[in-house]
Amino acid sequence: xxxxxxxxxxxxxxxxxxxxxxxxxxxxxxxxxxxxxxxxxxxxxxxxxxxxxxxxxxxxxxxxxxxxxxxxxxxxxxxxxxxxxxxxxxxxxxxxxxxxxxxxxxxxxxxxxxxxxxxxxxxxxxxxxxxxxxxxxxxxxxxxxxxxxxxxxxxxxxx
Numbered sequence: 200x201x202x203x204x205x206x207x208x209x210x211x212x213x214x215x216x217x218x219x220x221x222x223x224x225x226x227x228x229x230x231x232x233x234x235x236x237x238x239x240x241x242x243x244x245x246x247x248x249x250x251x252x253x254x255x256x257x258x259x260x261x262x263x264x265x266x267x268x269x270x271x272x273x274x275x276x277x278x279x280x281x282x283x284x285x286x287x288x289x290x291x292x293x294x295x296x297x298x299x300x301x302x303x304x305x306x307x308x309x310x311x312x313x314x315x316x317x318x319x320x321x322x323x324x325x326x327x328x329x330x331x332x333x334x335x336x337x338x339x340x341x342x343x344x345x346x347x348x349x350x351x352x353x354x355x356x357x358x
Contacts, residue, residue, distance in 0.1 A: 206330035214337060221327045221346045228319035236312045246312040258358075266355050271347035278303035278321060279328045279343055292329060299325035320350070 209220040239246055282302050286295045303321030304314045324343050331339035 206326060210330055210332055214333075214342070217327075217331065218342060218345050218349075221323060221342070222349050225320055225323045225346065225350055228323045229316055232316040232319040236315060239311075244311075246310060246315075263355060267348050267352045271344045271351060274303065274306060275324070275328075275340055275343045275347060278306060279325055280340055283325060283328060287329075296322060296325040296329065299328075 205220070205224070209217045212220075236246060279299055282299045283295055286298050290298070300318050300321030303324065304318030307313050307317035324347060327346065328339045328343050331342050
């Protein structure tokens with residue numbers, strides 16, 4: 200309910216504010232994921248894998264291109280566009296968002312912790328994709344690609 204109001208309010212404020220709102224909300228989703236991860240770690244549940252994604256690729260322009268441009272395009276298509284287009288014919292919006300987020304989480308199989316974080320990020324991305332109601336201005340695919348690319352850019356800079 201609160202997220203529905205959030206999406207309604209932010210879509211009415213224009214593209215840039217909508218993108219920035221989703222970007223900020225994505226950090227809230229990460230906070231929820233990491234809170235759950237901390238609880239699971241307290242229960243002695245193994246969540247981490249020693250191999251990190253893309254660790255074999257040398258840092259530089261090539262990695263930047265893969266992480267910040269190619270990956271958001273492909274993952275948005277596979278985890279938001281295709282499942283949402285298919286499932287919205289058969290299920291309600293909440294279920295569609297859940298399916299899309301689950302696919303997004305499973306695509307980040309590097310560790311359970313990473314998958315959980317990606318699942319919550321997927322909730323934000325799927326909700327943002329469905330909520331953007333101005334495709335005549337810019338298609339929601341591009342909105343989500345930009346948000347995803349910004350998140351990956353931040354991770355790229357901090358790594």
